[in-house]
Amino acid sequence: AQSVTQLGSHVSVSEGALVLLRCNYSSSVPPYLFWYVQYPNQGLQLLLKYTSAATLVKGINGFEAEFKKSETSFHLTKPSAHMSDAAEYFCAVSDGTSYGKLTFGQGTILTVHP
Amino acid sequence: GAGVSQSPSNKVTEKGKDVELRCDPISGHTALYWYRQSLGQGLEFLIYFQGNSAPDKSGLPSDRFSAERTGGSVSTLTIQRTQQEDSAVYLCASSFGSLFVVETEAFFGQGTRLTVV
Numbered sequence: 644a645q646s647v648t649q650l651g652s653h654v655s656v657s658e659g660a661l662v663l664l665r666c667n668y669s670s671s672v673p674p675y676l677f678w679y680v681q682y683p684n685q686g687l688q689l690l691l692k693y694t695s696a697a698t699l700v701k702g703i704n705g706f707e708a709e710f711k712k713s714e715t716s717f718h719l720t721k722p723s724a725h726m727s728d729a730a731e732y733f734c735a736v737s738d739g740t741s742y743g744k745l746t747f748g749q750g751t752i753l754t755v756h757p
Numbered sequence: 758g759a760g761v762s763q764s765p766s767n768k769v770t771e772k773g774k775d776v777e778l779r780c781d782p783i784s785g786h787t788a789l790y791w792y793r794q795s796l797g798q799g800l801e802f803l804i805y806f807q808g809n810s811a812p813d814k815s816g817l818p819s820d821r822f823s824a825e826r827t828g829g830s831v832s833t834l835t836i837q838r839t840q841q842e843d844s845a846v847y848l849c850a851s852s853f854g855s856l857f858v859v860e861t862e863a864f865f866g867q868g869t870r871l872t873v874v
Contacts, residue, residue, distance in 0.1 A: 679865075684867070685867055686761070686848060686850075686864075686865030686866050686867045686868055687848065687850075687865040688865070689862045689863070692862070733800060735800075744790075744802050744805055744813055744816075745792075745800075745802060746802070747799055747800035747801075748799070749799045750799065750800075
C-alpha cells in the first residue's frame, strides 16, 4: 500500500520568494510520484512526474521536484513565486501496477502575497 | 473535444434520490478514471476503466455506487439512494493508457459538484 503526507496544509510566501512544498511518501515498491495543481473551480493539472528516469524532475511553470529515496521525499520547489502560483497543490503516488490509481496527499494551499 | 468534459457542473439532489454523472474523455484516450474530492477525505480513487472494462473498482465506497463506460468513450457514474455524505466533487480523468510513460499524462475534467440536501 502507498501513502502520501504533505507537510503543511497552508503555505504562504511573498512574491519572488522561494516556494517549497513538502511531500513524503510511503511505498513498498519503487514509487511513481506526481505533483498536481488545482486552481479554484478547476480540475487537476499535472505539474511534473517522477518515473525513475531522473531524480530531479522539471515541470511546467518553473517548478521542479527532487526524488530522494533515502528520505522518502519528493518536495516541490520554485525559485521565485509569482502571484499566479496561488493554488492548491497535491502530491500523489502510485505503485505502477495499476494504471491511474493514484493515492493523493491532503493538499497544500499556496498563498502568494505582494 | 479539446479536454475532458463533465456534466452537470453542479447538481443538487434530495437525499434518497438517484443521480447520474457524465464524463466525456478526450477522444482516443483508452483509460478513464473517476475520483472523489471531499473536505474530510481529500482526493480518493473510485474506479478505473480500460476501454469498456473496469479492472479496478476497489475505490467505490458502497454498492450504491456504480459506473459504466460505453463505446470506449463516455462514462456514467451512478449513485443510488444518495446520502449527505455523498456530497463532494466528482472528478473524471482520461489518458492514453498509462501514466507511467513519460510522454503521457492523465487529463482531469473540471468536476461535478454534488450536493445532497
